[in-house]
Structures are given as structure tokens and as C-alpha cells.
Amino acid sequence: MNQGLHDVSGTGLPWHAAQPLPPRVPAQSGAAGVRERAAGTSAVRGEHTHSEPPLPRPRAVVQRASVRGQILDALRTALTTGELCPGEVYSAPVLGERFGVSATPVREAMQQLALEGAVEVVPNRGFRVVRRGARELAELAEVRALLEVPVLLRLAGTVAAARFAELRPLAEDTARAAASGCPARYAEADRAFHRALLALAGNEQLLRIAEDLHRRAQWPLVGTPPRQHRAVLLRDAAQHTALLDALASGDLDAVGELVAEHFAQRD
Incomplete structure (x- = not known):
């Protein structure tokens, strides 16, 4: 297993605390006795009865979700950097x-990645990383353009220039990430910039769909030489500032051209 994957072994799960048994209820006869015995049996099993309020979920559930989320983030990073190789199971x-956790949170994270199209289930073996080609990337670029270009054109005509200026630090973050040459670092900064830009539209459903498409577009193609990554990232980052300038000035033609090129250039 590639040693570049992040280790999250410091997130162990606590044991569930044992709950005391309820006090024994004296046996009664007849229908009342049946009801009492049924209620007592439910309490022993840990089921709720009508006479007691529901208990809050144990903290371990929250922590388990946190572990699963960390594993999912680590796997997404490994996909972006190519550490999880396309075609491998x-x-x-x-x-x-490798992560220092049980198989359960890993399996749950992988199932989420399967829903996102990053991996596919291989029965009795595990999960295979999906091989991606230039055609899939072109299709993603087309869908992103159809979704986001009209939104950005509307923003260019309705949002004050000062709002776009507030996003310049995020554009600068993408430039620094691109200069580092780290695909995972750039992917995170790039998503943050585009998410903040689209958030100006005030549409949560748009943000969810765009985030999914964006993440899929960031997975590396099969056989892409690593030496090309930094040049592509630098070119991509430079367009963020140009896009903000076009949006602030209300230049609709420039906005449309920049976004279309921005989505299609990652090859």
C-alpha cells in the first residue's frame, strides 16, 4: 500500500458505557400482569417505553461519523494525487x-465514493478505482459550463463589484497552491474559490450539484504525466483572477469565454 496515504490512527472509538438494568417489577396476574411483564422485557432489551423519554444518541456515533469523514477526505486526496491508481482494486x-481503523468506516467511505462514481464495487474483493478518459472529462466540462455559465453571467449583471473583490484572497490561495505543485492542495483551494463564487447566487442546490461535478473533474486521467500538473494548475489559477476582473466589470463576453475555457483546459 502506498505510504503517501494519510494516517488517521489517532481517532480511535471509545467503548459504549454499560447501562444499568431497570429495577425488577413484581409479577402481576391477568392482563395487567402481561402488560407489565412486556414493559419490563422491553426495558431490559434497551427499547423505549411510553413512560420514559428517549435518550440522546451516544457520543460514539458522532465520533464514528467523524472518523468516516476523515477517511473519506483521505481517500479523496489519494484519488486526486493518483495514489489510488485507476484500475486497481x-x-x-x-x-x-493502513489508516489504523476498522474496515467499517473505510467501507462506508468507499461506498460514498462509489455513489460519486470514483470507484466501483468488486464483489468479494473490494473497490476498483474507475479509469477515466478524455471523453469523460470533456463531458464533465460541458455539463459544468451549461450549469454555471448562465449563473455567472447573471451575477455579473447583478452583484456589486466589491463582492467579487472579497473573493480575491481565495483566488490568491489557488495561485499559491498551484505554485506548490501539489494536486491535492490545489484541488481543495480550487473548490473553495468556485464554491464561494457560486454561493453569491444563494442557491444551495446549485452548490451541491456543482461541487459534485467539480470534484469528479479533478480526478486525474489515466496516463497523465506528473510533470504536466504544475503547468496546468498555474494556468488554471491565473484564470481565477481574470474571471473576477471580468465579473466586476460586467464584461459578459469575457466571462463566458473564460469559464468555458477554464472548464475545458484540464487535459
Whole structure:
């Protein structure tokens, strides 16, 4: 297993605290006795009865969700950097051992990635990283343009220039990330910039769909030489500032051209 994957072994799960049994209820006869015995049995099993308020969920559930989220982030980073190789099959137990956690949160994270189209389930083996080609990238670029270009054109005519100026620090973050040459660092900064830009439209559903498409577009193509990454990232980052300038000035033609080129250039 590639040693570049992040280790989240410091997130162990606490044991569930044992709950005391309820006091014994004296046996009664007849229908009342049946009801009482049924209620007592439910309490022993840990089921709620009508006479007691529901208990809050144990903290361990929250922590488990946190572990699963950390594993999901680590796997997404590994996909972006190519550490999880397209076409290769990875099992949850092996990845769990690498991360220092059980197979369960890894399997749950992988199932989420399967829903996103990053991996596919291989019965009795694990999960295979999907091979992506230039056609899929072109299709994603087309869909992103159809979705986002009209929104950005509307923003150019309705949002004050000062609002776009507030996003310049995020554009500068993408430039620094591109200069580092780290695909995972750039991917995160790039998503943050585009998410903040689209957030000006005030449409939560748009943000969710655009985020999913954006993340898919960031997975590397099969056989892409690593030496090309930094040049592509630098060119991509430079367009963020140009796009903000075009939006602030209300230059609709420039906005449309920049966004279309921005989505299509990652090849």
C-alpha cells in the first residue's frame, strides 16, 4: 500500500458505557400482569417505553461519523494525487489497517465514493478505482459550463463589484497552491474559490450539484504525466483572477469565454 496515504490512527472509538438494568417489577396476574411483564422485557432489551423519554444518541456515533469523514477526505486526496491508481482494486480491511481503523468506516467511505462514481464495487474483493478518459472529462466540462455559465453571467449583471473583490484572497490561495505543485492542495483551494463564487447566487442546490461535478473533474486521467500538473494548475489559477476582473466589470463576453475555457483546459 502506498505510504503517501494519510494516517488517521489517532481517532480511535471509545467503548459504549454499560447501562444499568431497570429495577425488577413484581409479577402481576391477568392482563395487567402481561402488560407489565412486556414493559419490563422491553426495558431490559434497551427499547423505549411510553413512560420514559428517549435518550440522546451516544457520543460514539458522532465520533464514528467523524472518523468516516476523515477517511473519506483521505481517500479523496489519494484519488486526486493518483495514489489510488485507476484500475486497481483496494479492500476495506487492508486500507483500514493502513489508516489504523476498522474496515467499517473505510467501507462506508468507499461506498460514498462509489455513489460519486470514483470507484466501483468488486464483489468479494473490494473497490476498483474507475479509469477515466478524455471523453469523460470533456463531458464533465460541458455539463459544468451549461450549469454555471448562465449563473455567472447573471451575477455579473447583478452583484456589486466589491463582492467579487472579497473573493480575491481565495483566488490568491489557488495561485499559491498551484505554485506548490501539489494536486491535492490545489484541488481543495480550487473548490473553495468556485464554491464561494457560486454561493453569491444563494442557491444551495446549485452548490451541491456543482461541487459534485467539480470534484469528479479533478480526478486525474489515466496516463497523465506528473510533470504536466504544475503547468496546468498555474494556468488554471491565473484564470481565477481574470474571471473576477471580468465579473466586476460586467464584461459578459469575457466571462463566458473564460469559464468555458477554464472548464475545458484540464487535459
